[in-house]
Amino acid sequence: MINLVRAEFLKVRTTQVWFWLLLAALALSALLVIAPLASGDISTERDAAQMFANASTAYIIVFVLGVLGVTTEFRYQTITASVLTTPSRWALVTAKMIAFALLGVAYAAACVILQLAIGLPWLATKHLGVSPASPDMPRALLAVFAILALFGIVGLGVGALLRNQIVAVVLGVLFLAALQNIVLAIPVVRYAWPYLPGGSTASISAIDRSTDNFGGVHLLPVWGGVGVLLLWAFVPAVIGAVYSMNRDIT
Amino acid sequence: MTSAPGLAAGGRISVDRLTKVFSRRIRAVDDLTFSVEPGSVTGFLGPNGAGKTTTLRCILGLVHPTSGRATIGGVEYRAIPDPLRAVGAALESSGFHPARTGRNHLRVVCRAAGLPDRRADEVLSVVGLTDAARRKVRGYSLGMRQRLALATALLGDPRVLVLDEPANGLDPDGIRWLRGFFRYLADQGRTVLISSHQLGEVQETADRVVILHRGRLVRAGSISELTAGTDTVTVRSPQAAAFASALTAQRVQVQQVDPGTLVLRGVPTDRVGHLAFVHGIELHELSRRRADLEDLFFALTEQAATAPVQAGAPR
Ligand SMILES: Nc1ncnc2c1ncn2[C@@H]1O[C@H](COP(=O)(O)OP(=O)(O)O)[C@@H](O)[C@H]1O
Ligand SMILES: [Mg+2]
Numbered sequence: 340m341i342n343l344v345r346a347e348f349l350k351v352r353t354t355q356v357w358f359w360l361l362l363a364a365l366a367l368s369a370l371l372v373i374a375p376l377a378s379g380d381i382s383t384e385r386d387a388a389q390m391f392a393n394a395s396t397a398y399i400i401v402f403v404l405g406v407l408g409v410t411t412e413f414r415y416q417t418i419t420a421s422v423l424t425t426p427s428r429w430a431l432v433t434a435k436m437i438a439f440a441l442l443g444v445a446y447a448a449a450c451v452i453l454q455l456a457i458g459l460p461w462l463a464t465k466h467l468g469v470s471p472a473s474p475d476m477p478r479a480l481l482a483v484f485a486i487l488a489l490f491g492i493v494g495l496g497v498g499a500l501l502r503n504q505i506v507a508v509v510l511g512v513l514f515l516a517a518l519q520n521i522v523l524a525i526p527v528v529r530y531a532w533p534y535l536p537g538g539s540t541a542s543i544s545a546i547d548r549s550t551d552n553f554g555g556v557h558l559l560p561v562w563g564g565v566g567v568l569l570l571w572a573f574v575p576a577v578i579g580a581v582y583s584m585n586r587d588i589t
Numbered sequence: 590m591t592s593a594p595g596l597a598a599g600g601r602i603s604v605d606r607l608t609k610v611f612s613r614r615i616r617a618v619d620d621l622t623f624s625v626e627p628g629s630v631t632g633f634l635g636p637n638g639a640g641k642t643t644t645l646r647c648i649l650g651l652v653h654p655t656s657g658r659a660t661i662g663g664v665e666y667r668a669i670p671d672p673l674r675a676v677g678a679a680l681e682s683s684g685f686h687p688a689r690t691g692r693n694h695l696r697v698v699c700r701a702a703g704l705p706d707r708r709a710d711e712v713l714s715v716v717g718l719t720d721a722a723r724r725k726v727r728g729y730s731l732g733m734r735q736r737l738a739l740a741t742a743l744l745g746d747p748r749v750l751v752l753d754e755p756a757n758g759l760d761p762d763g764i765r766w767l768r769g770f771f772r773y774l775a776d777q778g779r780t781v782l783i784s785s786h787q788l789g790e791v792q793e794t795a796d797r798v799v800i801l802h803r804g805r806l807v808r809a810g811s812i813s814e815l816t817a818g819t820d821t822v823t824v825r826s827p828q829a830a831a832f833a834s835a836l837t838a839q840r841v842q843v844q845q846v847d848p849g850t851l852v853l854r855g856v857p858t859d860r861v862g863h864l865a866f867v868h869g870i871e872l873h874e875l876s877r878r879r880a881d882l883e884d885l886f887f888a889l890t891e892q893a894a895t896a897p898v899q900a901g902a903p904r
Contacts, residue, residue: 346701353693416684424701426650426667587652
């Protein structure tokens with residue numbers, strides 16, 4: 340299994356997509372620190388922790404990485420070589436899930452480090468030192484790691500279900516970036532929002548959990564958000580795996 | 590790559606009553622049975638769409654047969670514990686990520702199979718791709734992709750090689766090299782199965798051929814077996830018509846192709862010469878023509894095409 344996970348890393352490392360996506364994730368993370376600090380929106384330690392937790396927004400980028408991790412194999416038919424080398428499709432899927440969760444963690448580390456490097460000195464000039472004793476900061480950073488790790492797997496699952504690279508990327512990004520948030524604007528239906536990927540992500544990463552931040556919709560408790568996101572990660576991946584298990588590769 | 594490593598139950602490929610029906614009732618492979626022996630090169634022949642690739646994919650566990658079974662060394666591909674060290678396969682010239690270098694493609698496979706990166710460099714030099722190893726596959730010609738596919742098949746130093754149209758896109762030099770290479774592999778006791786839609790490509794290397802048409806087995810055997818009895822004798826004579834009736838009386842199979850030329854089957858030239866002498870026939874030409882497999886292939890596939898085979902219909 341270790342060999343298979345290493346092979347998945349090498350697949351990612353030997354093409355250039357990971358680099359551009361990492362750049363995009365870093366740019367987004369930087370923006371999420373620079374914009375609120377420059378506009379003076381950050382006035383409490385709690386605001387600062389929330390700002391760092393918002394690096395989890397890069398989940399869309401890690402999602403795309405996961406989608407590409409599966410769909411390029413079908414697009415360029417490298418799946419043939421992969422399955423010939425590893426006839427057990429369960430082993431292949433498991434290795435991919437481990438590898439892309441770890442890639443999510445690596446992206447999270449890069450984003451968090453960049454945010455802290457920009458944010459901490461800046462906060463110090465505003466005399467808003469973040470005290471290590473406050474539980475908000477570790478929670479914020481942990482949320483970023485957990486969310487990005489799980490979204491690597493969400494991407495794999497969606498890729499395995501849809502298979503077509505363009506369709507999976509476009510539909511996935513459209514849903515995550517726009518459609519799911521429209522739900523918040525629809526009466527009644529909006530109470531389902533915490534169960535969507537964006538809502539469960541917010542449930543994990545929200546430091547201030549007051550309902551008025553989310554238009555009156557109650558977030559799930561953190562563990563509930565993690566549970567729902569785990570379902571979003573594993574249900575598509577397992578369905579995709581089972582569905583592809585007996586399919587012909589031609 | 591000096592000795593062929595053992596595969597538990599030998600390197601015999603066995604296809605047993607294999608049938609594959611794709612959706613919409615496309616009967617790609619139809620009750621196909623044949624086997625491929627270790628230490629030989631077997632050509633797997635048939636026109637485009639005959640079902641060669643589908644059969645090979647069934648052998649490799651990529652396609653699930655509708656019925657029947659394909660085994661290598663007595664077991665199905667997916668049951669082979671360390672498949673790359675037992676079976677090497679090259680299926681499509683397009684199975685590479687265009688942005689990955691040839692060497693990195695091989696390293697990915699090495700990593701997954703637990704082989705050292707050194708193997709990637711070794712097989713690259715075997716197929717003559719060392720100079721292009723660090724270039725992206727995007728810039729490879731079709732021939733270079735074929736070589737990379739072959740290199741991938743060789744990574745695990747396997748006892749069995751399954752290659753789908755390996756000569757496609759190679760220049761004549763490349764094809765000549767490939768023939769020698771197959772011979773060399775078979776002489777080491779390996780099993781080599783190569784598919785082709787062009788007989789010329791395998792005729793000189795293959796010990797045996799398996800001919801497929803519309804998913805069905807047409808003929809299987811050694812080349813000498815398949816060409817036996819198909820030699821022809823050509824006779825030119827100003828008295829062709831008279832000679833034709835004399836030969837027919839001797840139960841020789843005669844075909845008059847033009848007023849001065851006869852083509853005879855199943856008769857040696859010395860007997861024809863003798864009969865001409867006995868009947869006082871003036872001969873301007875008496876020559877024997879060895880039917881090559883090309884004619885046979887053409888004849889067989891034509892025959893199968895006109896035979897009432899309903900490739901699309903379920904039985
Ligand atoms: N995935 C598939 N779905 C439906 N039909 C297929 C599929 N793959 C191959 N076929 C059909 O099966 C037949 C045999 O194809 P193939 O095995 O590729 O032949 P060959 O390799 O001899 O050219 C063709 O009629 C082809 O169209
Ligand atoms: Mg083919």
